[in-house]
Amino acid sequence: MSDEARLLSLRSQFPTLAKKTHLISHSLGAMPRRARDHVGAFLDQWEDDSIEAWSKHWLPMAETVGDLIAQVLGVPAGTVAVNQNVSTVQAMIASCFDFTAPRNRVVYTDMNFSTVDYVWQEQRRRGADVVVVPSDGVNAPMEALLAAIDERTLLVPVSHVMFRSSGVKDVRAIVSKAHAVGALVVLDTYQSAGTIPLALHDWDVDMACGGSVKWASGGPGCAYWYVNPKLRETLRPANTGWFGHARPFAFEPGPVTYADNRWRLFGGTPAIPALYSAKAGWELLVEAGVESIRKKSLRQTALLRELVRERGFKVNTPEKDAERGGTICFDFDGADVVSKALLAQDMLHDYRPRCGIRASPHYYTTDEELVRFVEAVDRARKA
Numbered sequence: 236m237s238d239e240a241r242l243l244s245l246r247s248q249f250p251t252l253a254k255k256t257h258l259i260s261h262s263l264g265a266m267p268r269r270a271r272d273h274v275g276a277f278l279d280q281w282e283d284d285s286i287e288a289w290s291k292h293w294l295p296m297a298e299t300v301g302d303l304i305a306q307v308l309g310v311p312a313g314t315v316a317v318n319q320n321v322s323t324v325q326a327m328i329a330s331c332f333d334f335t336a337p338r339n340r341v342v343y344t345d346m347n348f349s350t351v352d353y354v355w356q357e358q359r360r361r362g363a364d365v366v367v368v369p370s371d372g373v374n375a376p377m378e379a380l381l382a383a384i385d386e387r388t389l390l391v392p393v394s395h396v397m398f399r400s401s402g403v404k405d406v407r408a409i410v411s412k413a414h415a416v417g418a419l420v421v422l423d424t425y426q427s428a429g430t431i432p433l434a435l436h437d438w439d440v441d442m443a444c445g446g447s448v449k450w451a452s453g454g455p456g457c458a459y460w461y462v463n464p465k466l467r468e469t470l471r472p473a474n475t476g477w478f479g480h481a482r483p484f485a486f487e488p489g490p491v492t493y494a495d496n497r498w499r500l501f502g503g504t505p506a507i508p509a510l511y512s513a514k515a516g517w518e519l520l521v522e523a524g525v526e527s528i529r530k531k532s533l534r535q536t537a538l539l540r541e542l543v544r545e546r547g548f549k550v551n552t553p554e555k556d557a558e559r560g561g562t563i564c565f566d567f568d569g570a571d572v573v574s575k576a577l578l579a580q581d582m583l584h585d586y587r588p589r590c591g592i593r594a595s596p597h598y599y600t601t602d603e604e605l606v607r608f609v610e611a612v613d614r615a616r617k618a
């Protein structure tokens with residue numbers, strides 16, 4: 236069996252694929268069949284073990300899922316904490332720092348996801364000097380970004396793969412420049428984990444975060460926060476909670492004594508049911524293997540790009556393999572209207588202003604689905 240055939244044999248694990256043309260994994264991964272079993276196990280534990288479920292199952296599950304995610308990020312076990320969403324994680328990261336000049340700069344590009352931009356812009360009121368480097372809306376403005384990172388820079392919170400164009404930033408170049416001037420890199424890997432092989436430990440990335448909803452097929456409520464072990468004990472999130480305490484069940488009066496392991500990053504009670512659905516998706520990603528996923532994705536995004544180019548559409552995703560993530564973004568007059576018509580036919584994709592239609596093959600996507608999708612675009616344009 237070829238490697239692609241092996242990946243496609245996993246289609247049977249995703250009942251949704253028999254019902255819809257699913258090219259929306261950059262926004263919502265297809266539901267794995269086993270998510271229902273895992274969430275069912277959570278309910279059984281609640282019913283059968285009651286209060287003992289916390290120690291027997293639920294808190295260990297936070298570590299199990301963190302360690303599964305660690306495999307995809309290319310970081311050691313024990314270094315990934317889970318939380319509800321990226322916005323919360325970014326706010327917790329911001330709460331670890333004080334923005335006193337002269338090192339009070341936060342540098343990123345205008346291709347960050349909106350929620351991340353919102354969190355950092357609000358740090359201005361705490362003294363942050365926020366520098367947003369403009370881009371052409373498609374490509375990573377690498378030269379300008381690297382030039383903006385200087386001795387005044389404290390943090391560089393950037394997306395690895397940019398949600399609007401699926402362009403990829405050069406992580407090693409960013410880390411190298413940031414470390415040369417004493418700044419830390421916070422990499423948002425939401426759009427890259429599961430599509431691009433990651434080696435965040437080898438790349439010496441300081442922190443990373445993302446979630447389970449998209450390429451990981453894990454459902455909502457399970458975001459992650461990786462911190463390089465050499466940095467972890469210097470972090471004292473002001474947004475904290477009792478699970479960040481070294482002895483949460485001693486209920487000691489404050490101030491908090493931070494745990495000396497990943498739990499110092501947790502805050503309050505983890506969203507336990509979300510861990511169970513997330514586990515299903517991350518397990519399948521690990522089984523599929525991100526190297527294999529990437530190979531298939533590069534071939535299929537090139538195929539989709541050719542299909543839309545043949546029709547004269549504008550492609551808003553970088554051309555080169557190394558600069559392209561898992562999505563093809565394309566635009567034409569009336570794309571917003573066509574998008575609505577396709578959604579009505581269960582051709583799942585999305586439309587974003589200043590980007591156009593976003594469509595993504597994933598490891599479970601066939602070439603026929605891509606062809607069917609562009610043929611549906613043709614029909615909708617004529618209608």
Ligand SMILES: Cc1ncc(COP(=O)(O)O)c(C=O)c1O
Pocket residue numbers: 319320321322323348350351394396398423425426446458
């Ligand atoms: C790159 C990126 N970061 C963050 C988010 C979302 O953040 P949150 O988990 O806070 O909803 C998204 C998309 O939803 C995204 O594409």
